[in-house]
Amino acid sequence: MNAMGFAWRSLVRQPARASLGVLGVAAVGALLFDMLLLSEGLVISMRGLLERTGFDLRVTATDSLPGQGPLIPNAVAEAQAIATLPTVRSAIALRFANATILNDRPRGFYTSFQGVAGTAQHPWTILRGRDIGTGAELVINENTATRLQLAPGARLVLRAACTGEEQALPPMPFTVAGVAQFPFDTPNGATLATSLDRLADACGGNESGEADVIMVASQESAGTAAAVADVAKLLPHLRVLSNAEAVNRFERGGFTYFRQISTVLTTVTLSFAVLLITVLLTVSINQRLGEIAALRALGFSRWRVVADVLCESVLIVGGGGLLSLPLGGLLALGLDTILKRIPGIPAEVHFFVFRPEALQVHLLLLAAAAVIAALYPIRIVARLPIAATLREEVGG
């Protein structure tokens, strides 16, 4: 009987405590796995979302993120200039505002409102109807369509709010051209989009051509870095941010909390698991010292009994580790659902994202935990005084 078979029999001898040990490791391992997913999940998800918009550069007036800083004057002209660069495939100017759809509710229906200029593909996906044309048309998101029972062809009247100040802008009529999916929509958010000119009209018509951000898609053959360099050279007074840089900014900002908490919880979880498995094994070994001494007297080598202990640890942690993966997956779904309720988080962003590296790290950490947890009980059996132990067992 090899060491693994022996360890298995030792565990099966006490099925209740072995099962509990495995379950405990599974619960702890599930948490560990989830923390590893959380450490990079938000960043990976946000990166994916940015890439799925089809634009890999964002141009703003200052270092603030789009929508949080001042407007870019002459953005439409500058977007057109950017679009002519050889390293750029397309560029659009985008402005963010808010609007209240006037209906039978006393306060109306509050939505976010975007205006886009440029001939490139718009940053939304049409689900029903068609995209906006040149007239007073807009596309609405699914939430708006459902809650206000609007379909393509419907007419609505809205009052825009384009600055942080209270304004009394005149209401403007629009026709719903289509229902679209917006990548950065929050789960319960309402979003409308029209052309930049129509949004400027809704905002009072005093300024035109201004935008919060110019979104740029680079030529595949040229690459993002070349496009960043070209745009920065063309418009040195503006700030150019690639998707990777935008993600870095998110990481250094609020996202970093999740990485830090995942690090802290990973450390605490692992320490907890190592401590508990060490105690489990040590108590188990201490109850079997007579047997171990007898085996040593019969000729089992020191390394053989050490291997038996190590294999027991590996079996407990291995069994629990395997079970921790589906448990961790379920737990991640639950925790993701909780965290996605943070206001402003887009519906398509997830906090827990599976990646093979996380699984590898998880398995490595569990393996290390199995070895470290076995160290103290190994020390006990390796240094066990055979004769003294046999005497003690007889003496009781």
Added chain:
Amino acid sequence: MIPRRIAAALASFVAAAATLHAADTLPHVLISRQLSESEHIAVGDVVRLSASADDGAAQQFRVAGVYEPTPDPARLGAVIREVQLHLPDLLTLTREPGMPAGSEFVETINVALVDPADAAAFSRDVQARMPGVSAQPSTGAAESTGPFLVLRRFHLAIAIVTIVASTVFLLALTIMLVDERRAAVGVLRLIGLPIRRVLVQLFIEGVLIACIGSMFGVALSLVSEGLINRFFQWRYDTALVFVRVTPEVAAICVAIAVPLGVSATVVASWALLRRNGLRLARR
């Protein structure tokens, strides 16, 4: 006759005072410590501030002091580059060209009441008299903020998983520890002690161990509270407190841990005591 050294010192002082007097016509601002450190701006320096990125209508200010920003969890990780101006200076700086003075606005007015207990009534009164204005007491504002509610639920979920894992391990350990006493328990049963009597003894032991363990756990949490706060405060360069073990939190933890520990001991003991005494006493 004034000694030469003293004359030179006096001359420098007079020159500085003259400069200061001339520069005093500049309005004063305070800058955040982080801005001071990142841009190497010191007290007394003159800075130019503009509300627009193209440097239009920039004005000069003198840095009168450096302040530590109030820790804001909503801005965790951000380097707080802030400037505090007198309100008239800010309004002048941000006024649109051609707009007459007096057309500016502020977002918030902070009010300190004589009696803070009047906050709720004051809020209602303001809202009734000034439609369109939202007045809220500042206490309780944090708990009602979306992200913190969500984070609280997230932390609670993590805590629940940790408690479940701990309970499982605790049960495994108590089964083992009770099993170590099987011979003694078997002998007690054989000599006639009823199950109840033995169970009461094991229950009392379980209570003692659970209480001592809980106290140790609370002590450990207080130590780790300090360590975690120090680490994150260093990491984020902030004075925010990240972990706080309040009496309520400690009481909740003890209220969960002690019954769990006692229950685990009783369950493990009951499983043992149901067996025949002779089988227990036999090794």
Added chain:
Amino acid sequence: MSAANGTIVEAMHISRVFPMPAGPVTAVADVTLKIAPGDHLAIRGPSGCGKSTLLHMLGCVETPSAGTLLFNGSDVSKLSDRQRSLLRLRRIGFVFQRFFLLPMLTAAENIELPQSEADVPKADRRRRTSELLEYVGLAARADHRPSELSGGEMQRVAIARALANRPGLLLADEPTGELDRTTGEQIAALLDRVNADGTALVIVTHDPALAERCTRILSMRDGRIESETTA
């Protein structure tokens, strides 16, 4: 298997001293003895006289603090722990007062265990195990766990386990200590048979009846051999 001079174990002035907080304790002092193939030796004496310690030294479980102990001509003190383990595995069998059978293994598996450790092929292990179960009269109890066996049956399995790798020397420490008189006699008869079949046997015992079944009886007191009688 024995050394050229026909001795399995040769102890020359061996002692064993245990360092204790209150001062060193000499468990065995200046013992000299030889064990030849086929010897049937009993070691008796009052409790604490060093019998078990001497047995453990003869079985290479303890090393002497002083003196020379040769096993098959090799100086035991010069062997590594691994070499001593191998010696115990292949050359020496141990029988304990408390049996020390592994409770999660069946009788057959307990007997197979030392063979498995000695890399005996599976078929040979199975054959040897069946032989030994027959030998000790427990062929019908092969698949029973120790908890399902009586004390006498457990000791018989323990003897079978000790003989698994055909050792030249069998050491028994109070083999009947936990058994009633009748069962003890059965075990004693089995041990006699083991010795008659060629295995040298050293028994530590309080039981005079068991000691008198041996051809040599060593009496110990205070760590020393007081007397040796030969039947």
